[in-house]
Each structure stands twice: as structure tokens, then as C-alpha cells.
Amino acid sequence: MNLHLSEYFEVLSLVFAIIFYRQLRFFKLKPFLLLLIIVCATEIIGANVQWFNVKKNYLIYNVYLLLSMPVYFWIFMNMLDFKGYIKTIYLIVVTLVMCFLAINFLFLQGPKEFNVYSLIMVEFIKGILALMIITKLFREDNYEIGISKNPYFWIGGATLIFSVCAIVLFGLQRFIVLNKIQIEGKSIYRVIVPLINVILYSSYCYAFYLCKKLTSNL
Numbered sequence: 001m002n003l004h005l006s007e008y009f010e011v012l013s014l015v016f017a018i019i020f021y022r023q024l025r026f027f028k029l030k031p032f033l034l035l036l037i038i039v040c041a042t043e044i045i046g047a048n049v050q051w052f053n054v055k056k057n058y059l060i061y062n063v064y065l066l067l068s069m070p071v072y073f074w075i076f077m078n079m080l081d082f083k084g085y086i087k088t089i090y091l092i093v094v095t096l097v098m099c100f101l102a103i104n105f106l107f108l109q110g111p112k113e114f115n116v117y118s119l120i121m122v123e124f125i126k127g128i129l130a131l132m133i134i135t136k137l138f139r140e141d142n143y144e145i146g147i148s149k150n151p152y153f154w155i156g157g158a159t160l161i162f163s164v165c166a167i168v169l170f171g172l173q174r175f176i177v178l179n180k181i182q183i184e185g186k187s188i189y190r191v192i193v194p195l196i197n198v199i200l201y202s203s204y205c206y207a208f209y210l211c212k213k214l215t216s217n218l
Helices: 005-019 020-028 030-047 057-080 084-109 116-139 151-171 173-177 188-215
Strands: none
Touching: 005 057, 005 084, 005 188, 020 188, 030 057, 057 084, 057 116, 057 151, 084 116, 116 151, 116 188, 151 173, 151 188
């Protein structure tokens, strides 16, 4: 089986989610278990497409966007604790976004081409929601926990970093490909994407550990 370093961190975060699942429930983070199962399944299949006699793994990652985004929306709704009409507006936005992802997958860019439009929209929305989480933490300023010890801070901060980097990289995809922009002879994607993946999933691991630490005395 062919796995890269960043994919080991994804598997590790899944292990942490399983071990600390009871504590994740206390912080309304239990959907992370489902999300990480989807992530790990996608990455393992995508990294070993030769098993299925497939030359490109675009379809796999396009399906991943469709499956993972509802779970991300679920997680962010729990973390932001939307209620009342705000929750209703949020669910309407969720429905519209999922309709666009489905239309792009079926009719616009199609299942056989990488759905860059969908990815950019997904990461833009995730970035906005992650920023809202961080803003909410600073506004509430809970001295009992402290922002740096709050699991939501690590999840929101890492997601924001990942989303900003992904938007820049894939937004400039055509420019990067045409100009063959590389780092030490390697495609910029092969260098930066694994790096931000490591940051993202190691932050998730630490956030899950904090859930355990903060609930150990309860």
C-alpha cells in the first residue's frame, strides 16, 4: 500500500478520534469520526488507484467533496452553536452550496475532471466559518479554559490556514501549471499540499487530546 507522510497524520487523527470519541461528544465534535473515516478512505484509495486500473483519481476526490462537505457543515454548526433564524439561514446556505457542488459534479466540470470550482468554493466557505469560530472565541474570552487550550481554536486555526493555502494554490492552478512553478525540482503541489495537510491533521490530533484533557476531571 502506497501512503505518504501526510496520510499517516490523517490516519493518526482518525485513531485519536476513535480513542477520544467520548470526550469529542462532550465538545459536540463527534462528527469528526465520520469525517476522518471519509478522509482516510479517500486518501488510501486515491493513493492506490492502480489497484482499480484507474489512471486518474479525479473522480475519487470529486466524490470526496460531495461526501465530506455536509459533515464539515455539521461540525461547524455545532461549534458555532447556531440557533433560531441564524440556523435557518445557515441551513439554506448549506442547501445552496450542496446543490452547486452536485451541479458542478454532474454537468459543469463533470466527474472525470477535477472539480476546481467546487474545491475553491468549499475552502472559501470553510475559511469563513473557521474565522467565525476564532472570532467567537476571542469575543467570549473564556478565562477558565484559555484560547490556546480550547480545542475549537486549534481546529479553527488549522482549518483557516489550510483553506487559505488551498484557495491560493488551486485558484492559481492554471498559472502554476503553465509556468511550471516548482520547489527544488518538485511540483509546488507536492511540496505545499502535504505540508498543510500535516499541519491540519496534527492540529486535529492536538484538539482531540485537549478534549480528553479538559474533561478528565469531570
